[in-house]
Amino acid sequence: MEYNLNENTLEEELKYTGDFIKVVRTKVTLPDGMEGYRDIVRHPGAVAIVAIKDNGKILVVEQFRKPVEKELLEIPAGKLNKGEDPLEAAKRELKEETGYSCEDIQYLGKIATAPGFCDEYISIYKATGLTKGDTDFDEDEFINLKEFSLEDLKILIREGKIEDGKTIASLQFL
């Protein structure tokens, strides 16, 4: 038997407003007619970019991620500004974080990063025809730029040296 899995919202209470996340607690009807609660983190959404240089190397940024208390290797990414088109955001973030502009950019797919408790989707793009210019970090953003071949990225993933979910998932779209 297949369940109808839908959960309807009965009430929603705003619990926290941060710099870019909000947390709401939502009362829902469950598929069996009972009531339940879901804590939900609301996020503006984000983009990530697999940026491939003419020599085949892929741009990777190294960034300290306070939640996990370590530096992670990730493909360039960033939050959407309010009302911003994801493709424009992808070009903007690529430029800000790496200094590279791209001639061609192509939508690959999107991922829900943590759909059990968060509404964030990351749209993933492939950028090619790269030209190096200046970076333009956010004022609280500090980044080291690196580059790896696709084969080396796969090795880094298997060795546990790349842990970032969006970076690992993005290779599945190439």
Added chain:
Amino acid sequence: MEYNLNENTLEEELKYTGDFIKVVRTKVTLPDGMEGYRDIVRHPGAVAIVAIKDNGKILVVEQFRKPVEKELLEIPAGKLNKGEDPLEAAKRELKEETGYSCEDIQYLGKIATAPGFCDEYISIYKATGLTKGDTDFDEDEFINLKEFSLEDLKILIREGKIEDGKTIASLQFL
């Protein structure tokens, strides 16, 4: 030049305690000596299981995910209980969500799902030697069980019918 990217905690304030997430606002020193704030969602951590039947099919659960307001196709997964060994959690969640027990289970790797604002890591396991028994859902958990070949999973990802980040990332470890 390579930055030292570390951010030290100066203060941390608990902002919200939900059923399993907490939100803290952390004041940090930035690499340039300035101060900044990071909103951080604390999560107990989770496991996910690539469970492969003797016929090669991979178990997938269909679940309504309230944060994204839709049913998603995902590999079986769940949160760690307090103090629980991830490998034991993987066997438990596989049994609870699909009814299957496994003879062999192997650690594949781990992913940080949303390291920009959340500390969740998901440890991913591969389970084989499956035997079907009864499911044992959590009281607020409603699931349809499906199975797909690896090739069909890759097609579903490319067609945008699988959006879950951990499910997409997990294939990179196979």
